[in-house]
Amino acid sequence: MRYIEATPFSRARFEEARKHLPGGVSYSIRHFEPYPIYVSAARDRRIWDLDGNEYTDYWMGHGALLMGHGYRPVIEAAMSQLREYAHVGLPHEWEVKLARQVSRMVESVEMIRFTNSGTEAAMYVCRLARAYTGKKAIAKFEGGWHGGYDCLHIGVQPPYEAPGSLGILEDSLKHTILLPFNDLEGVERRVKGLELAAIIIEPVLGAGGAIPADPDFLKGLREICDSLGALLIFDEVITGFRLSPGGAQKIYGVKPDLTIFGKILGGGIFPSGGFGGRADIMELLDQVKHPRPHERAFQGGTYAANPLTTRAGYTLLRELEAKPEIYQELNTLGEHARNELENVFSRYGLEAHVTGIGSMIGLHFTREKPRSAAMAQREKRLELAKAFFIHALESGIIYLTPESPLLFISAAHTREDLDRLIEVAEYFAKKKGYSLK
Ligand SMILES: Cc1ncc(COP(=O)(O)O)c(C=O)c1O
Known part of the structure; x- marks a missing residue:
């Protein structure tokens, strides 16, 4: 060879x-x-x-x-941030700038929190959806990849019914529902009568083969979620800022309740993730409004919204918006x-x-x-x-x-x-x- x-x-x-x-x-x-x-x-x-x-x-x-x-504007921003302060673990201006910038570009995102990976964003978004709706079941699609979080790590590759890894407890998957992609009737059949917290979907399957959802399929999911009182979550870890400045949701004209991001969000070069959406849902994370820990949803981490990632991300998103x-x-x-x-x-x-x-x-x-x-x-x-x-x-x-x-x-x-x-x-x-x- x-x-x-x-x-x-x-x-x-x-x-x-x-x-x-x-x-x-x-x-x-x-x-x-x-x-x-x-x-x-x-x-x-x-x-x-x-x-x-x-x-x-x-x-x-x-x-x-x-x-x-090696995209110069992002590399230079990161170099200059390294010289100023690289990691502090306290609030700083770049997380605010990036949050505002994402909201400007992605219409459905009124508020956002930052994580260090798409996996983490998926994990926290499921928790938030359950916290907000008070319901347990999360539905995902066959072939959908949202990272290695236990409750979403099933149905990625055949056999779809088996957990995607050893070590995932049956209990972790007890409330995960698998749905057929691009098959609205199939989805309707499976979710009928379910107490569903959310449906999470990549508008264009990534690891599942770069397969776009039909526009009517996404619109149909929006209606199903509304009729069931479930949240619609878009996983735009790949498509966010790639398909358009406003992501896949802009192209499809379908507004999710929550969206997760990653990859490009960190300027492409630093570990990154984030989840954002409707303010009334995101406010459940707000420790000022909900001072007692058990009355709010948790998200955080040592490197969450670190200055390097957020400045690199902000620099790139500004460029993309301008060009x-x-x-x-x-x-x-x-x-x-x-x-x-x-x-x-x-x-x-x-x-x-x-x-x-x-x-x-x-x-x-x-x-x-x-x-x-x-x-x-x-x-x-x-x-x-x-x-x-x-x-x-x-x-x-x-x-x-x-x-x-x-x-x-x-x-x-x-x-x-x-x-x-x-x-x-x-x-x-x-x-x-x-x-x-
Ligand atoms: C659509 C999608 N969601 C989530 C993830 C997980 O992101 P990460 O690898 O940053 O944990 C990926 C990773 O490739 C992805 O493609």
Whole structure:
């Protein structure tokens, strides 16, 4: 395999890493066969590994790096914050500025609290929804990924009924309801008569395959939540500030009660998360209004709203607000790539399809274009997906992950980069296409 010949240093580093880190990595999805690259440098839309190989990066920090690697305004803001004060654990101006900025950009967010990850935001938002409604059940979707919080860590990958990890108590999942994505009747059937605190949904499935919800589906969920007295929570950890300055909710025109954020919220380069929404709900966290701890919902943490993350986030969001043309360019690149990739696959008879929206691309080695993660998983030809990943890697292109290809375009990518991706896919389709039938 050409990859093995080209990466002896990464291989040695992986062997060493396995002695100290379980599986040699800090997040299992960062591992791929035969072993992952170890990064030595990153700039704009490129990364380099320890062996000096160069890659066009569509992994993009798990989708956090909307502007690419080393975006100057954010780096400079962070450097200057490091020199002033990096961590104090007391209130400071940047958390207020960022909170105000998010409210300006995302209409449904009247108030927000900051966390250190999307997982944490999901955890606190579920607690808040239960506290506000006085109800227990939280519904999530098949293929939805909201991080590793116990009560949401089910139904991510098949078999959907099984917990997504060892060590999750049955009790933690007792009040979690699984719903079918893009199937409003299916949702209605399952939630009928339930005492539901909230429905949480990614408006566009991320890890589930870059599959957008139908606009009517999201509108229908809004109505279902209203009729049941349940809260509608959007997980915009990926889509927030990526699909538009106001996130996916702006594009869909559906207003959730609460939203969770992450990734881009921290300038893309620092651990970040947040949850926000209607003031009457968020006020349940307010220790001034509710001085007795057991009469309010809790959120906090040593590094919550730390100055580096909040200043980096604020700097980036201001830029994004001021330069809407960035979204136009990202959308044009995304659309070009999705159309051409789909054309290439059909031209050579390769059963593969392209999903996504804006700067998100999902590749599916399936007979039909999937409308849900369940459909994508059911029909997936895993060997083909893995073969394409290695072919792309050997052609100097990286994305996450081999099993469920998801590509993030950043503002640093160019039309030439995407044309190269299309060319690489064409070569693969030509080789595998009709010959597989
Ligand atoms: C949609 C979505 N929600 C939540 C999370 C969890 O965020 P984090 O990895 O910051 O804990 C992720 C992470 O990829 C995500 O994609």
